[in-house]
Amino acid sequence: MTLTHTLFEALDRVPLVDPHSHIDPRSPASTNISDLLGYHYYTELAHSAGMPRERIEEPGISSEEKVARLFDHLHHIDHSVQWSWFVELSRELFGFDGDCIDRGNWKDLYELSLKKMGQPDWEEQVLRKSHVERIFLTNDFDDPLDDFDTHRYVPCLRTDDLVFHLAQATTRERLARATGVSVGTLKDLRSAIGSLFTHFKQNQVRACAISLPPWFAPRAMAVDDESAQAALKRLVLNEDPSQADRETIAYWVFWRLAEFCDDMKLPFDLMIGVNRKVYPGGVYQGQDLYDSRWSMIQYSALFNAFPRVKFPISVLASVSNQELVDYAWIFPNVIANGHWWYSNTPTFIRHDLQARIDAIPRNKIIGYYSDAYKLEFILPKYRMYKRILAQVLAETIVKQNGRSEAFAIDLGTQILRGNVDSIFFDQE
Amino acid sequence: MTLTHTLFEALDRVPLVDPHSHIDPRSPASTNISDLLGYHYYTELAHSAGMPRERIEEPGISSEEKVARLFDHLHHIDHSVQWSWFVELSRELFGFDGDCIDRGNWKDLYELSLKKMGQPDWEEQVLRKSHVERIFLTNDFDDPLDDFDTHRYVPCLRTDDLVFHLAQATTRERLARATGVSVGTLKDLRSAIGSLFTHFKQNQVRACAISLPPWFAPRAMAVDDESAQAALKRLVLNEDPSQADRETIAYWVFWRLAEFCDDMKLPFDLMIGVNRKVYPGGVYQGQDLYDSRWSMIQYSALFNAFPRVKFPISVLASVSNQELVDYAWIFPNVIANGHWWYSNTPTFIRHDLQARIDAIPRNKIIGYYSDAYKLEFILPKYRMYKRILAQVLAETIVKQNGRSEAFAIDLGTQILRGNVDSIFFDQE
């Protein structure tokens, strides 16, 4: 326990670069706890515990009313790891010192948070207390990138829309506005995508990223230009294109993205395994689930075709973790990246991290990213991870392998920070 | 260790309602240890260890001879968790105080058990020592339900025969006798099923239940009434109907069951993942295994279509547990239910329970059910579970999350008992 604590203390001092978040750089911090409890983790769990969606998402209710309503149901998750994040950030960032937060005392916390969050340097305070230096964003492809500090908030080109939603006229219109190219042919499309990469590259982009469904299996051969051109034509003309045409275009665009990552020396973050809108009746951002029956082998053609592109990979379910470990063990360009979404809970983090530390080269493990929508969540999520990392290092590296504390701290620091630097910033 | 022990002691005092068993309410307890060792867990393991089925199932052998023969092989499982149940019940219920039970001393235990089990209040004794108040049954659809105490032994309508075996003339004959309806049309069939629900509802039924194979993927749309009617016609006429017709009827009936559960406000227990008769040469009830490649996504249409029906769900293999956790995290009507059959061993219970406690609302975790065929097994199976629950609460809730002992005990009590009450008994 003392050993674990010593390791934790050392790791907790490491200045962080958070390699994946959904922070809005124009409004990175929260203004009251409604912003925090509006995080889908809380709304979807309150809903799952019995709160009607209509109560949560009623238009026009005040922040305070929304929080009040949520607290009628949040006691159902007061034991959960998701709730522990909220309690920890309240303690560390607001100075809350009660035993628990519930229906009886949330108003005090609300007042306390208003006072704290209203301070002009709140963003700085949060970053300082969280030991965060830089944070990767999730930028729409048409983000102008010209109105925030791209050193602190590192651009990352998110490409789900390009790959999966090009059939929507609005996506093509956004693309036309952003690039000046109105897509009619594959040549247009390739040119438009190239413009996006150039624009992002001019604005300090450090990664391209995408989330992918379980059925996705990209191959160059699967899509020749002729059939892709025919599919694109139908897709542009038709308001309800076939699933086959959508997939043809998805594979074609995806392969182009990999080519541009290769040309531009950009890592390509793959977040694999999510099915969207499995529960259409769910709350905002609380509708996605998955089918865990997919395999890393679906990406073997990609890994073979682009040996120079680094692929930091996140998997949605822990049953995919051993495949990730073993593909990272064999393929030089496969990197294990963080603990994503439904696997971002202590039971799965511990199991998955142990397996990674056992067998993956130490320069290919990116320990963690916050996935946060608001700055305040970076601190408690990383703390959770650092506690588990300290435990696993104590158990595996010191007790099992007989290495020194200093060795364990060095390894932990590389996993927590060093590999983010070497993988995303030493690219040229 | 002291903390775990304290939690265990508190949890061990909670009066239980066992929400799933195969107890025969006309003969709930055993008459000698042959009834206990005849449990398929022991016969199939003895067989697996090398005992010929013919030795185990030879017709006409006495109880004592059967036990004698089994003990020639049971030393092969003396380290197993299944054996630990038998040893613990012998200690707690018979007062056996030896170190181990084997070829050398089983006769003493046999005599001891005869004496104990012959006492007129044996059933009461077992229930009292096990802290069990009520026990759910697994009732055939044509069970008259009129000759036992339905308060103590809670009816549960088991529907495997209706969904999967309607092609057998005997099933249709049983249905006709039970309902007075001879099934020729879908209308008849719906009416017959409705009669069963009414009959069960009049007799304090608290759940509808079914076990399902890995390939099952129910959808309303998949089966229109016209093709179902055609399939039913062939099925009623034909002695060897096609697999396609069987599946059409299975999906049609299953969807009707969900509708009746909705109408009658009855939870629908789904036990998902078993393939029957994978090893036809196995002993009685020791022939079923599985293919773990299925996904909760096969049930998403069902969960979306019946938002008011509660679905307590058990999965056969631990690799399905994270999907269960995550579907219960998102869908209000998905509830994690117990640790079923091949996952009812400490390694899997611990892993699966930790993941559930991390992330599922606390009102949606039904901790455990005994699945027992005889009352005597409820005690040792629940004890195994309570020890693991105490460990996980100590580790996760107290040490990791920093909550109090009282909080952990309250949470454990809700998981062990409270949720059974709120899910099965607060339905109206």
Added chain:
Amino acid sequence: MTLTHTLFEALDRVPLVDPHSHIDPRSPASTNISDLLGYHYYTELAHSAGMPRERIEEPGISSEEKVARLFDHLHHIDHSVQWSWFVELSRELFGFDGDCIDRGNWKDLYELSLKKMGQPDWEEQVLRKSHVERIFLTNDFDDPLDDFDTHRYVPCLRTDDLVFHLAQATTRERLARATGVSVGTLKDLRSAIGSLFTHFKQNQVRACAISLPPWFAPRAMAVDDESAQAALKRLVLNEDPSQADRETIAYWVFWRLAEFCDDMKLPFDLMIGVNRKVYPGGVYQGQDLYDSRWSMIQYSALFNAFPRVKFPISVLASVSNQELVDYAWIFPNVIANGHWWYSNTPTFIRHDLQARIDAIPRNKIIGYYSDAYKLEFILPKYRMYKRILAQVLAETIVKQNGRSEAFAIDLGTQILRGNVDSIFFDQE
């Protein structure tokens, strides 16, 4: 900790029979550490960490140069379990006593190893220090088996070539040379295979073995002799036979192997789940990965058809372990065998072993095999396993089940050694 240590000490004294290796009996030990670091675990990990294949596999470089080059990259895996094997064998076999082995001191170790390995009794020394009495080999079907001690180095007929590579003319030529039968018809083929079994049986063979891809699903019915004969004809004539013909012959040959194992009372080791050459750009033996989506149910027809053949089964990924546990729990002829390749790391061994000890009859768990290519690796790999076995026995058998230390040691000894004797040597 003391309990675990006591158990480890007892288990570490057990004389071993290693039931699976790739040892070359004509050159079982190494001549310098280049032989050891040339093991694919090190070359593929150095490559994965960034070392170009061309640097590793450049023809004509000296042993010393190869080792020097590897040490420029091996610090990337100095935390890994694979590296811990090399450090432990250097300590135990060479008497190396430094803290770590790296760029700075490898030359000293190289000199030390040369001196040690040059001793005429090096093979004996290694065996003695490793407590190994006998070691199973992986023999090509055309191995003459007449120039080594088959008592110490136990023949095992490896059959991948016969099942999967009969389409290659070289395989058929090797078969013709080994058996005198030039295969034109199924009858020829069966006769040739029979000759191989007879030859191996005359030379103390103790197992037949094969590694299998995830898609393999053997059935007798799937291949009638007529279509197999037609496929064989095309395969013998054609230089590029169809995948369908290859599979037809693979299933036909595989089923014959099972028949011969039955006739000859030979266990049939199945190592299930590997896809070959997923990464063709990888180093030698570092190109294979897998698709974890397969099920033991693919082998249910086989287990049912050959009740007298013992099938020691290894699975490549931990997600298959529960299926293995449960099929071994039910089928008398299914035996859980070791921790294979990508699952041979502490996290997976611990999890998989716990589940096996919970629920499989104790006479059906073969604890471990080294899979080693050189004798020196047997010691550290078995040590890793014995440490975990001691931990699991302490936790599960002594603390959880309350059994004695002596009981745990007896169980551990059976898992480590006893079952190898009873399964492979009591076959007649």
